[in-house]
Amino acid sequence: MKSWLVIGQYVPGNSILHRLDPRTKLLLIFSYVIIVFFANNPASYAVLTFFAIGAIFLSKLSISYILKGITPIWFFIIFSFLIHLFFTRDGEVLWQFQQITIYYGGLIQGLTISLRFLLLIMVTSLLTLTTSPMEITDALENLLAPLQKWKVPVHELALMLSISLRFIPTLMDELDKISKAQASRGVDLKTGSLKSRIYAVVPLLVPLFISAFRRAEDLAMAMEARGYRGGEGRTKLRQLKYTMLDYQAAIIYLVIIIIFFYLRN
């Protein structure tokens, strides 16, 4: 349960990656995610891997910490590797045992797919590891602001996001309280068949939802009392500013991308 929650949880720090403007990080990583799918030979993969490792190095987080953080993802990586290994019929046969045949093409395919997967997860979790949820929300609001011309409620969405982030710990505490309260009334959450354990979740979720609705009502009232009436005419305390660091990062990234496109076939 815990390790699921740790995926990409923000680790405060003061590394170069922490200090980059969240918009820069968001844009770089978003484009990286797309570019990963353009890699088609060992050299281009090497460039991407070099970039990912370099970024981890700059974040001052240990590689083992990041790998541990993505534990639950390992299952998918290994699973997709095995699927490709066993089911791709391409190239020469490497190994045969009764019904199972492994081809050279399958091995390569499996390796590249899992490497792609690993790179994607590592780089995106690097974003959330070095950027607080609030910064990501601000960056999104800022980057998506032009969409307001087409009546997309960007400000409202960003506010919703930041309020939900703010209430996650509150609701977790609440859930903990409710599960203790229900356990004291004899609800068994820890033993029994999978089916009975799934049923046992119902008496946790119903009170949680009811209290969440009540909180929402209170919060709406408090927001209105404090003069909230939508995004119009609102000023912002949090400001984002591109610094020298951001320009440097963008230039280095561009150079890497040019090398990447030069190396791929």
Added chain:
Amino acid sequence: MTKIEFRDVYFRYNEDENWVLRNINLSINADESIAIIGHNGSGKSTIAKLINGLLIPQAGDILIDGEKITERNLWEVRRKVGMVFQNPENQFVGTTVMDDVAFGLENRGIPRDEMVHRIDESLREVGMQDFFLHEAHHLSGGQKQRVAIASVMAVQPEVLILDEATSMLDPLGRREIIQTIQHVRQQHGFTILTITHDLDEISSSDRLLVLQNGKLVIDTKPRDWFAQTEDWESLGLIAPFTTKLANILKDHGYRFPSHPLNHEELIEAIWTYNLKE
């Protein structure tokens, strides 16, 4: 100068329900501090929400500075009337203390430089200046309520309404809040309305309003009311020991010049009692 005025106000939440408030007439001066008490469902929170324009009465008028609250001046009214609610958790909008205080300022389009200055000032006033970047779940209930007070103060309201703001706190947190409010009131001198069950809050007010079944039944000085009433339980209050003792002494023929509100006053009254005779 009259700050808030209720004229024949009736209110109910639904057409087919009973009136929550019936024929309320009330006028509150700018420099007064008022305590409102009443048992659950007596309509005391409704009064608070009416003053802030969160609810609109079905009949009668509510005036702030002589101006009737309407849809048109609603936002101006909400700037003047700040409100602190009961649940500390559910009124914390921002992710951090700083964001939460900024929320009300952002809503009013205050320029950023001014905002930074006001946040700093108001957090200092409630003694939370060391908690700028703390997140809501790392604060105690009392600290969250202090932040809520700071967020209201930052907007510089003229009326402060505390809707059972201390009822979910432990005694220590409660004392913190009462002290904080007294401190900010000395600094700014605004009208203050406290909806409460807490006797300390009642006795520190200038004026006491008692609501019963949606009607304003008593409008007096706290001291006078403490001296007369025997009807504590029906209002959801527990009579303080000093009041009980003072009343029993009175039954035995003791005459105090004014009703003692706390330990010190009672001791003072008792030890000087025979000196006067």
